[in-house]
Amino acid sequence: MAMTRRQAVGLTASGLTAFALAQKGRAQATGDNPIPPGVVTLEDFEGVAQRKLSARTFEIVHGGGADEITIRWNREAFNKIALRPRVLVDVSNLNTRLTLFGQQLNFPIVLAPAGVHGLLHPEGELETARGATRAGAVLVIPSSPARPVEQIARTTGQPPWYQIYITKDRGATREEAQRAQNAGCRVLFVTVDGAAAGIRNGMMRPPFNPVRTPGELGTGSDPSLTWKDIAWLRSLVRIPVVVKGIMDPGDAERAVNEGIDGVSVSNHGGRQLDTAAATIDALPAVVEKVGGRIPVLVDGGIRRGTDVLKALARGASAVMIGRPFLYGLATAGADGVDRVVTILRQEFEMAMALTGRPSLADIDRSVLW
Numbered sequence: 001m002a003m004t005r006r007q008a009v010g011l012t013a014s015g016l017t018a019f020a021l022a023q024k025g026r027a028q029a030t031g032d033n034p035i036p037p038g039v040v041t042l043e044d045f046e047g048v049a050q051r052k053l054s055a056r057t058f059e060i061v062h063g064g065g066a067d068e069i070t071i072r073w074n075r076e077a078f079n080k081i082a083l084r085p086r087v088l089v090d091v092s093n094l095n096t097r098l099t100l101f102g103q104q105l106n107f108p109i110v111l112a113p114a115g116v117h118g119l120l121h122p123e124g125e126l127e128t129a130r131g132a133t134r135a136g137a138v139l140v141i142p143s144s145p146a147r148p149v150e151q152i153a154r155t156t157g158q159p160p161w162y163q164i165y166i167t168k169d170r171g172a173t174r175e176e177a178q179r180a181q182n183a184g185c186r187v188l189f190v191t192v193d194g195a196a197a198g199i200r201n202g203m204m205r206p207p208f209n210p211v212r213t214p215g216e217l218g219t220g221s222d223p224s225l226t227w228k229d230i231a232w233l234r235s236l237v238r239i240p241v242v243v244k245g246i247m248d249p250g251d252a253e254r255a256v257n258e259g260i261d262g263v264s265v266s267n268h269g270g271r272q273l274d275t276a277a278a279t280i281d282a283l284p285a286v287v288e289k290v291g292g293r294i295p296v297l298v299d300g301g302i303r304r305g306t307d308v309l310k311a312l313a314r315g316a317s318a319v320m321i322g323r324p325f326l327y328g329l330a331t332a333g334a335d336g337v338d339r340v341v342t343i344l345r346q347e348f349e350m351a352m353a354l355t356g357r358p359s360l361a362d363i364d365r366s367v368l369w
């Protein structure tokens with residue numbers, strides 16, 4: 001049976017790790033986790049992480065809702081979009097910088113909130129924050145992080161953003177939002193696609209047990225939430241509020257009318273409603289409805305620099321990645337996170353160059369075939 005590149009890298013990871021260890025005295029001395037030399041794409045990290053993590057932990061990160069059709073669609077939809085190369089444009093000075101929610105970003109790639117850092121590395125979000133800092137990326141700290149938000153915020157080079165669920169305990173939600181703001185988080189994402197916890201078949205089968213961790217698998221989100229609660233949350237903080245988990249243009253319009261500062265098109269990486277549409281397919285109608293009044297972010301299945309380019313061409317201001325940086329964290333801690341972001345950024349720059357787009361402002365629909 002044919003073996004995918006990811007499987008091959010995963011299977012050889014221990015051998016390659018031994019090779020890298022022999023080469024890198026520093027790593028050997030400190031017990032670091034060097035990245036196997038064969039790892040050159042984000043997908044490669046998945047194979048190495050699979051090899052390294054227990055089956056149960058890998059499934060927690062990798063798995064999705066029910067039959068995992070949306071996970072597949074998130075990827076397939078990107079693959080179906082063809083690009084239009086343009087030549088003889090001066091791309092010797094690429095500029096990927098942008099301003100989002102009043103903050104300068106080096107490039108339009110953000111680390112999505114994911115409530116599992118502590119499962120993948122003993123230092124949890126602190127280690128991710130170190131990797132994000134090295135890569136120059138913004139981290140969205142997940143609700144109820146494994147490490148104190150103040151400590152994480154002190155570790156990040158770029159001021160972090162924070163994600164929250166509105167739980168039944170509104171007092172605790174208020175405290176969490178204000179604590180994040182006081183810690184220096186510059187944007188508050190409120191995740192709204194957690195009215196029910198998505199079915200995770202993989203974790204129901206032996207040897208797994210249905211696992212519930214606060215902030216993710218059972219989201220903790222209050223199922224009675226409405227726009228009134230979003231307005232309430234917004235009244236508690238001075239920082240911009242972004243609604244995460246918007247797929248419908250009508251919901252996006254409502255967010256604008258409610259005075260929300262941004263929307264994030266997301267199907268939770270295919271972990272909630274299975275057979276929900278691919279996010280890159282949901283994006284254009286949301287962008288059209290929002291009409292440039294607030295930024296629109298998108299996540300789900302972004303694995304290549306060309307995916308970043310396609311998302312921006314369809315009107316996203318920035319993208320977020322989830323699983324890839326988690327696999328980087330599991331593989332090699334901060335080094336892994338740094339490498340994942342750097343690979344994606346470099347691939348994105350290459351895609352900009354080969355489509356003749358020297359800056360983000362030059363990326364529009366005409367990039368697409």
Ligand SMILES: Cc1cc2nc3c(=O)[nH]c(=O)nc-3n(C[C@H](O)[C@H](O)[C@H](O)COP(=O)(O)O)c2cc1C
Binds near residue numbers: 114163320
């Ligand atoms: C293991 C895992 C945990 C996650 N935890 C959260 C969370 O706590 N809050 C949240 O808003 N989204 C969470 N997400 C969703 C991500 O923020 C993001 O929407 C998704 O991972 C993007 O898709 P991708 O993994 O294909 O890049 C989680 C995703 C994964 C894979």
